[in-house]
Amino acid sequence: MGALPARGVAAERVLGEVRELRGLDRPTHGGRLFAYVYDPGVAGLDELAAAAYAESAHVNGLDPTAFPSLLTMENALVGAAARVLGGGPGTSAPEVVGSVTSGGTESLILAVKAARDARPEIATPRIVVPASAHAAFAKAAHYLRVKIDSVPIDPETLRPAVADVAAAIGPETVLVVCSAPSYAHGVIDPVTQIAEVAAAAGVRCHVDACFGGWTLPYLRRLGEPVPAFDFAVPGVTSISVDLHKYAYAPKGVSVLLHRDPALRAPQYFAYADWPGYTMINPVISSTRSGGPIAAAYATLRHLGDDGYLELTRRTRDAARVLADAVRGVDGLRLITEPESTVVCFTSTDSGPDLFVLVDELAARGWHTQPQLTYAGLPRSVHLTVTAAVAPRAAEFAADLAEAVAAAGVAGPVTLPPELLALAGALSPEALTAELVASLAAGLGLGTVGGPDSGAGGGLPERMAPVNTLLDAAPPALRERLLVEFVSLLQRPSY
Numbered sequence: 001m002g003a004l005p006a007r008g009v010a011a012e013r014v015l016g017e018v019r020e021l022r023g024l025d026r027p028t029h030g031g032r033l034f035a036y037v038y039d040p041g042v043a044g045l046d047e048l049a050a051a052a053y054a055e056s057a058h059v060n061g062l063d064p065t066a067f068p069s070l071l072t073m074e075n076a077l078v079g080a081a082a083r084v085l086g087g088g089p090g091t092s093a094p095e096v097v098g099s100v101t102s103g104g105t106e107s108l109i110l111a112v113k114a115a116r117d118a119r120p121e122i123a124t125p126r127i128v129v130p131a132s133a134h135a136a137f138a139k140a141a142h143y144l145r146v147k148i149d150s151v152p153i154d155p156e157t158l159r160p161a162v163a164d165v166a167a168a169i170g171p172e173t174v175l176v177v178c179s180a181p182s183y184a185h186g187v188i189d190p191v192t193q194i195a196e197v198a199a200a201a202g203v204r205c206h207v208d209a210c211f212g213g214w215t216l217p218y219l220r221r222l223g224e225p226v227p228a229f230d231f232a233v234p235g236v237t238s239i240s241v242d243l244h245k246y247a248y249a250p251k252g253v254s255v256l257l258h259r260d261p262a263l264r265a266p267q268y269f270a271y272a273d274w275p276g277y278t279m280i281n282p283v284i285s286s287t288r289s290g291g292p293i294a295a296a297y298a299t300l301r302h303l304g305d306d307g308y309l310e311l312t313r314r315t316r317d318a319a320r321v322l323a324d325a326v327r328g329v330d331g332l333r334l335i336t337e338p339e340s341t342v343v344c345f346t347s348t349d350s351g352p353d354l355f356v357l358v359d360e361l362a363a364r365g366w367h368t369q370p371q372l373t374y375a376g377l378p379r380s381v382h383l384t385v386t387a388a389v390a391p392r393a394a395e396f397a398a399d400l401a402e403a404v405a406a407a408g409v410a411g412p413v414t415l416p417p418e419l420l421a422l423a424g425a426l427s428p429e430a431l432t433a434e435l436v437a438s439l440a441a442g443l444g445l446g447t448v449g450g451p452d453s454g455a456g457g458g459l460p461e462r463m464a465p466v467n468t469l470l471d472a473a474p475p476a477l478r479e480r481l482l483v484e485f486v487s488l489l490q491r492p493s494y
């Protein structure tokens with residue numbers, strides 16, 4: 001269906017089309033989707049956020065003097081984030097400043113840009129990044145032509161050794177990174193010690209708290225043993241926290257904080273050497289909708305500090321129930337004891353094929369996220385737990401046990417040995433369009449809008465064969481294959 005009909009379509013009908021399309025998606029609400037979405041399960045919050053969004057959707061953040069409403073709301077969001085993360089008046093970081101960005105990736109790209117541009121004398125800037133850090137740092141390095149010095153993580157603790165971080169810092173290092181917590185496993189890096197070695201070397205230290213920065217302080221207030229990770233730690237120069245994750249704002253809002261204005265200064269881009277308006281951008285976008293900012297502002301003010309404390313309590317309790325469910329099933333084991341709001345498990349030697357299990361869980365209405373084998377870590381299943389999971393958590397154990405039994409009966413995915421051998425040996429450069437097309441067809445990947453496009457937009461019902469093939473491939477080939485597969489899906493419809 002094309003988006004530009006010869007004659008305009010009535011509003012009601014268009015809305016009906018959007019709703020019908022939305023019916024193809026995984027459920028964003030109801031606590032059964034353990035990735036991509038963050039649902040507090042608070043009645044009326046969506047409506048409030050949508051109304052605030054609509055109020056400011058056409059306002060342009062490009063010029064804060066023309067639209068002071070956005071400046072006011074942005075400053076309020078930055079102040080709230082600073083306070084949650086140990087900065088602001090009366091703290092050891094009273095001068096914290098920041099910007100609202102479109103998401104975690106943009107916040108991380110800008111943290112790297114600020115660090116790079118603060119050291120213009122370094123010809124080949126480098127950043128020290130634990131292997132567990134989010135892929136967005138690799139994206140930042142790629143976009144900004146900065147080199148990455150990757151620090152391995154211990155397969156047991158899932159954290160980097162501080163000595164390895166220290167050893168990776170060199171004269172060209174402009175930034176050291178740590179996670180609080182990491183996305184894949186939800187573990188908190190030794191921030192105090194990493195920030196100390198960074199400071200000793202005179203290097204900035206960014207704490208990526210995009211995922212859990214809004215929950216860790218509340219978990220601490222609930223009595224959980226959360227180590228220091230915020231501006232209370234000397235040497236931490238910047239922190240990112242996504243409001244569209246555990247602050248439960250609609251998508252499109254993250255905050256990047258710097259300990260003081262001088263650290264933020266190189267983040268800005270200004271340009272006056274053209275005949276139009278002088279451009280001063282704190283973030284990557286120039287024109288920015290006020291919608292996400294207003295929606296986040298409304299969400300924070302409506303939920304309030306007490307609301308977040310209660311939502312974090314529900315989330316923690318739900319994570320405990322899910323972790324108990326995993327412990328209670330033969331053939332599965334937790335990769336690590338949950339430290340934050342992630343439950344991550346793998347299978348034992350006698351356990352089920354995890355990719356088949358993921359499909360079996362999906363068939364029972366639980367949408368989990370498979371994680372591929374990586375650098376000595378086994379394949380695993382990731383659950384991002386949010387407050388909306390709490391009322392459903394008790395139902396998970398029985399379905400998990402049933403799904404494990406069904407996966408046992410189905411047996412592991414068996415791909416033709418020559419295909420697996422190919423995946424293990426092929427170099428990304430050797431991948432031809434024909435090979436990709438035949439692989440995609442063999443795995444049931446169609447094209448959106450194409451003749452073989454199903455109701456799910458060209459995706460097979462069962463993803464286990466696709467995941468098994470990707471799992472057999474080294475990371476560089478995984479990247480290439482996925483680029484090719486996704487580009488097959490991204491075709492215009494007329």
Ligand SMILES: Cc1ncc(COP(=O)(O)O)c(C=O)c1O
Pocket residue numbers: 102103104105106108134136179181182183208209210211212242254
């Ligand atoms: C720790 C961490 N950093 C960064 C990001 C990137 O955030 P976004 O997807 O909003 O760009 C994520 C997303 O899950 C994350 O978990």
